[in-house]
Amino acid sequence: MKFKSITGTKDLLPGESYRWHYVEEKFHKLARRYNFREIRTPVFEHTELFARGIGELTDIVGKEMYTFEDRSGNSLTLKPEMTAAVVRAYLQHNLGQQQPVSKLYYLAPMFRQERPQKGRLRQFHQFGLEIIGTPGALADAEIIVMTADYYAELGITNVKLKINSVGCEKCRPGYKEKLKEFLRPKLSDLSEDSRRRFETNPLRIIDSKDERDRELTEKAPLQKDHLCNECNEHFTHLQDILREADVEYAVDGKIVRGLDYYTKTAFEFISSALGSQDALSGGGRYDLLARELGGKNVPAVGVAGGIERLLLVLEESENAAVEEPHPAVYLAAADDTARIWLYGITQQLRRNNIPCETDLMLRSLKAQMREASRQNAAYTVIAGAEERNKNEVVLKDMKAGDQQNVPVDELVHILQKQLPESK
RNA sequence: GUGGGCGUAGCUCAGUCGGUAGAGCGCCAGGUUGUGGCCCUGGUGGUCGCGGGUUCAAAUCCCGUCGCUCACCCCA
Numbered sequence: 245m246k247f248k249s250i251t252g253t254k255d256l257l258p259g260e261s262y263r264w265h266y267v268e269e270k271f272h273k274l275a276r277r278y279n280f281r282e283i284r285t286p287v288f289e290h291t292e293l294f295a296r297g298i299g300e301l302t303d304i305v306g307k308e309m310y311t312f313e314d315r316s317g318n319s320l321t322l323k324p325e326m327t328a329a330v331v332r333a334y335l336q337h338n339l340g341q342q343q344p345v346s347k348l349y350y351l352a353p354m355f356r357q358e359r360p361q362k363g364r365l366r367q368f369h370q371f372g373l374e375i376i377g378t379p380g381a382l383a384d385a386e387i388i389v390m391t392a393d394y395y396a397e398l399g400i401t402n403v404k405l406k407i408n409s410v411g412c413e414k415c416r417p418g419y420k421e422k423l424k425e426f427l428r429p430k431l432s433d434l435s436e437d438s439r440r441r442f443e444t445n446p447l448r449i450i451d452s453k454d455e456r457d458r459e460l461t462e463k464a465p466l467q468k469d470h471l472c473n474e475c476n477e478h479f480t481h482l483q484d485i486l487r488e489a490d491v492e493y494a495v496d497g498k499i500v501r502g503l504d505y506y507t508k509t510a511f512e513f514i515s516s517a518l519g520s521q522d523a524l525s526g527g528g529r530y531d532l533l534a535r536e537l538g539g540k541n542v543p544a545v546g547v548a549g550g551i552e553r554l555l556l557v558l559e560e561s562e563n564a565a566v567e568e569p570h571p572a573v574y575l576a577a578a579d580d581t582a583r584i585w586l587y588g589i590t591q592q593l594r595r596n597n598i599p600c601e602t603d604l605m606l607r608s609l610k611a612q613m614r615e616a617s618r619q620n621a622a623y624t625v626i627a628g629a630e631e632r633n634k635n636e637v638v639l640k641d642m643k644a645g646d647q648q649n650v651p652v653d654e655l656v657h658i659l660q661k662q663l664p665e666s667k
Numbered sequence: 668g669u670g671g672g673c674g675u676a677g678c679u680c681a682g683u684c685g686g687u688a689g690a691g692c693g694c695c696a697g698g699u700u701g702u703g704g705c706c707c708u709g710g711u712g713g714u715c716g717c718g719g720g721u722u723c724a725a726a727u728c729c730c731g732u733c734g735c736u737c738a739c740c741c742c743a
Contacts, residue, residue, distance in 0.1 A: 248734075303741045307668085325743085354743080359668085361737060370743060437740070453740085503742095523743060550743030578701045609701055617703035628701060642703070 252357075252366025259568075263555055266566045268351055270397055271371050278390045280349040280373055285329040287353065291319040297328030297537055299504025301444050308356040310366075322355035327505070327530065327546055328537070330374050335539040345377040347386075351551075363521035363553045371554075373527075374546035376534075381478050384509045384529055384545045385485040391513060391525055391547050392491045398554070400515075400561050403524055406496040407486075407511040408468055409479040410447070413532070415472035420446060422465045430460045451500045466497030478508050505530040509545065517560040518553055525549025572663050573600035574616030578609050578628030585632050589625065589652060596656045598666045617642065623659065 249255055256264060275282070291311050298305050310322040323329055330348060333339075339346045350372050357366055373390060375383040388405065395403050411419060423446050431439060435454040442449065450461045471479060486493050493511075501510045510528035518524070527547030534542035558566070575590045577583040583606070590602045601619060603612045609626070616624045626638040626647075637655060640647035650658055660666055 251734080308741080356742080358741075359739090360735090361739095364742075368743065372743095448741095501742095520738065521742075525743065548743060553743060574703095576702080608696095610697095610699085610703080611695085613703040615703085621703095624703080626702065630701085638702085640702075645703090647702085 250366070252360040254365060254367075262568050263558070263566050264551070267398065267551065267554060267558070271349075271351060271394060274390065274394055274397060275349040275373075278347070278386070278393075280347045280390075283330055283333060283348045283350055284352065285323070285326070285333050285350075287355075288320045288322050289329055289332065291321040293328050293332055293537070294321055294324060297331070297505065297533060298325065302503055304356060304503070308358050310355045310357055323352075324354055324356045325503070326350055326352060326354065326370060326372050326548060327374065327503075327533070330372075330546075331376070331533050331537055331539075331542075331544065334376050334542070335534060335537060340377055340542060343377075345375060345383070348374045348376070361521065362519040363550065363556055365552060369551040370548045371525075371551060372546060372548040374544060376542060376544040379531065379543035381481040381485060381509075384478075384482050385489065385491075387527060387545050387547050388486065388493075388511060389489050389491055391527075391549065394549075395513065395524070398558060398561075400554075400557055402515055402517055402557070402561065404514045404516075405491065405493040405511060406499055406514060407482070407493050407509065408496055408499040409471055409475055409508050410500060410506055410510045410528070411467045411471055411475050412507045415470060415475055416467065419465070419467050419470040422470060423447070423450070426464050427461070433460060447500045450498050468495065468497045475508055482509060501526060501528055505533040505536065507531045511547075513549070515553070515557045517557045521553065523550075524553050524557060569599070570620035571599045571601040572621065572666065573598060573623045573625055573659060574612070574619060574621035575600060575602040575625045575627075576609055576612035576616060577603065578626055578631075580606070581629045582627050582632045586625075586627050586637075589627075589637065589655065592656060593659065596660065596666070598656070598659055598663060622663070625655070 272282075291309070294309060295305050300306070304324050309324050312320060314320055330350065334346060334348075351369070352372075353367050353369050355367055358364060360366060371394075373387050375387060388407075392405060410416070424442070427434070427442060427446065427449060431442060433456065434442075434449065435452065435457050438449045438452050438454065438457050447467070449457065450464050450466070452458065452461070468479065483493070483495075499510050499512055506528040508529040508531070510526075512526040513524045514522050515524045516522065525547055526549075527545070529543070529545040531541070531543040533544065534540065573593060575586050575593075577586050587602060590600055593600045601621065603615065607615075613624065621642060624640045624642055626640060627636075631637050631649070635653075636649050636651050638647050639650050639655070639658065
């Protein structure tokens with residue numbers, strides 16, 4: 245075979261795609277219940293949108309974007325995340341003029357050029373929610389609550405919610421200085437990465453996975469203990485709401501989100517069922533993003549979650565079995581003279597919303613029966629010349645193994661009675 | 668970008684000291700001339716990742732290369 249799928253991309257084969265349908269449908273339905281409306285944006289955007297929105301110093305922008313020039317010389321980028329694109333669309337179409345608060349959701353592929361590993365692909369898929377237009381903690385809670393609800397609805401129980409506040413324009417600079425003061429004497433003992441971040445992004449240092457770094461930063465000052473009044477109030481308010489909504493959470497002062505645009509609330513849903521890529525989803529408030537993109541100040545909050553990771557966790561949750569759909573009826577021809585006639589009956593069933601399958605290979609009855617069994621059909625309809633002359637078919641219950649002759653005119657009615665989901 | 672592990676049938680894998688490739692599952696057919704599953708019998712299926720080297724002879728040894736995978740960094 246000459247051609248292979250690109251490194252870090254995956255074909256979604258029929259043996260797996262039904263699982264995707266399952267989680268996607270659940271998300272669409274839940275979004276409707278929470279009154280979020282879907283937004284779809286193009287897979288690529290001007291590179292500048294992400295560079296500005298996500299932050300020049302982030303790893304995503306620095307080394308992970310799929311960037312290319314089109315024939316006109318524009319620099320374009322396959323979207324590495326969705327929030328910047330959603331805010332762009334929000335500003336471009338003045339959604340804020342139509343209603344004060346926009347509740348948007350999406351389900352879309354993202355692209356980042358990293359080394360693939362468990363739970364990380366170059367083309368991956370995220371579900372996401374954004375509430376744009378309100379600074380209130382109720383919006384933060386709404387995002388978190390629906391995400392928690394989604395996992396619960398799927399039967400995933402081994403998830404934990406961690407929340408933090410990363411402050412705002414007012415209180416973050418002061419905190420940053422305090423943190424640097426704390427780190428400065430330890431600087432030479434820190435890992436190389438952390439030393440490099442000291443100037444560019446010191447907040448990330450307390451989030452380091454390096455063991456030595458962890459020891460050294462154990463007693464580091466945390467943003468959540470140095471919030472301004474407004475941020476502090478927002479954070480306690482959020483916790484009050486989460487408790488009221490019965491969502492379990494833990495405050496973790498070391499959660500620092502990787503993207504520049506976050507303010508106040510930052511959170512992650514973590515699962516122990518994943519490998520080292522343990523974040524199932526993450527999000528937070530991003531009150532500065534719209535302005536950064538050239539719009540006015542528009543407060544907003546959102547979440548993004550990985551579908552691939554979700555499915556990995558789902559497979560390990562015993563109480564979350566997903567069943568593959570199968571045809572309700574298989575129609576088998578006992579001889580060649582009945583095949584076309586039987587195909588007409590097949591279509592009658594389909595028009596009556598009965599999922600069914602028939603042989604397309606002119607195979608023997610035995611082979612057709614085997615196929616019916618393999619495909620897990622609940623019933624098999626068998627007919628040859630004899631049945632055709634009497635205008636009836638043999639209806640066989642595959643599980644029980646018994647069968648009876650029924651008039652063709654009554655077939656749909658009988659099957660519908662047996663298959664309530666087809667009505 | 669760095670490091671470990673692995674590439675043999677559609678899938679999971681075995682293959683000894685170098686002697687020209689196997690099992691289980693799957694698929695197809697028959698055992699039953701109009702009936703699935705279980706069982707039995709037979710069959711289909713391989714560029715041993717790719718290229719080069721050593722050798723009378725390479726899946727096996729050597730060199731290179733590509734791919735997959737896990738981990739680091741970071742993230743969903």
